[in-house]
Amino acid sequence: MSKLKLAAVLVFALGLVWAATNYRLVINGKPASTPAIVVGGKTYVPLEALKAAGVGVSVSGSTLSLTLPGARQGQGGANQVAALEGCVNEWLFNGIWRFRVLSLEPLPAGGRGGWRAKVELRNGTTANGAALAGTGWQGLMLVLDDGNTLESQYVEMRDKPFAQGTGLVQEAVFYSDDTAKTPTKLLLLLDPKKMNTSLKIRYSVADPSFRVRLDCRK
Template identity: 50%
Template sequence: MNTRHPVRLALIPATLGLGLALAATTYTVQWQGRTVPGSAIVQNGRTYVSSDALKAAGIAVTVKGTVVSLAPVGGTNQVAALEGCLNEWMFNGIWRVRVADARPIPGDRHGISYRFEFRNGTTVSGFAPSGTGWGGIQLALDSGTTVPAENVNEVSDPPYLAGGSHAQVINFYWDDPARTPQKLVVLFNPNEMNTAMPVKFSVADPSLRIRTTCQK
């Protein structure tokens, strides 16, 4: 975002015009050094950031009547975490995790599936994610709400060999088909991990956040 101008963020809904002159210069938007979808314009010394860009940066945007509401994706479940994209390996000192193959789920319920692969990134065998502060997997939608994974037992519970891996296709369902996935969050709480475990996380917050809007 151009720092030569005073930055006051105003929302431009993706489909609703606010009477702004489109002749203004269009800017690329970056979040934490990463270019995100959407754009911004500067007009009369004010910077207007599109709702597409805000959503890509992890901000849920909803418009109801004359009120525009902003919230971090994940709502009250928002956590600090390592971040990555689909098909990208992420590592928290114990677990390497990769998520790929997003597929709509056919049938009466609206949902999507992802293939999760967990790999033991240590030289120690015989433990599982469920024994290392496991908090489950959630899918954050663009509304700011989260939905839990249907079943994670194939990756969370079996013991892993050193360097070994397990994979599972995991389903997520939600009621409103207008809502779209934004992030997957794999939760770990190091405070709930057995202190006698011979392995340790390498980061203060070992939870993993995977942006479903980008792919490596």
Template identity: 30%
Template sequence: MTSRLIKLSLAAWLSLSAAALAQSAKNPTVYINGQPIKGTLVTVNGKQMVQLPLTDLQKSGALVSGGSSPVKAIQGCINQPLFNGVVRITLLEAGVKEGKYLIKFKVANGTQKKLLPSSDADASYDNMYAASDDGQVLQFNVPENSSEADTGNIYLTPGANVVEIAVIRNAQPGFKVTRILYRPDEDTLKDGRKDGLPFAPISNMEFALKCK
């Protein structure tokens, strides 16, 4: 009897586990450049595939091909200020420092309103990415023992600026970094425009490290 009870319990547990796995399989989470993206399981020509939202792919820094439009961005060089109607960002420094890949960039308020760069314009470490020519991308992290200024979490009056720092903490990138990307979230752009912030139609930025 004991053996039968164990078998029944195991069968019930396996049944519940299978049901849970089946449910999670309908909406699998895919990680791209360390960023989780919730997908939808679909069947195309008899093959199961995971469908991912294009906007989430773009935010992760993935290169989107196959007929999809590439991410448009304002482009420039290191030490060249780029402007998207709300903030002017100047990449001041990029490279390995004390075993970590570090960037230093200046954010200036280009509006006539008081501005919090980190939330009003997503001008902070978690919207900055290191990228290679072949499409590899890594998101930056907040530096250890950072201050409010280091993360853009201070209010700027019109024309004022703050210098921010971001790092890739765990390890140096496993690829040659040729570009630094700034990618504000679509919701931030949409809500900002509603609140009167004059974000340009193209508000992403890319800094090429090869040019001067």
């Protein structure tokens, strides 16, 4: 390349940089060390900022892969890092259990305050006799909009053994004296480290817990 052509390329490149618009970048209320820029009408955010926002970033050869935090994980998938997340009426699968939330409603007036959720669980393996109690059961929780949680004290499906492909629909009750709050998520928590070692079944994800957003429906 001649010196004249090289100079022209450098001038063009510098022109693009000068023409770029910088945005001060703030992530979760905290200023980022590098700005976002707009070039040719498109906004570009640096990878460091994406990482700070909780986005998983990995590079393999010429491929850059991004994993969004809280990405919905549907039946049969195995990518979600923190927990399998979905909406009301959406089946989720962790390699052993299929789970979904069918509905959530306030408890009838005149009695103790709180909510009741209708949930469904199915054995998604070829094994007979699998039970939540033997596969790392940690609880069924309701998350409120202030961040507090309520735990259902009686969950029939916890100790029930399920044959291959069978399941159960049940109502779980969450009592609360403050019904002015709004439930936002329902969690079925499972710890794979507390699996019954005699079982011939395994989870297909690192964290098999289920997280169902109550503000969206499938």
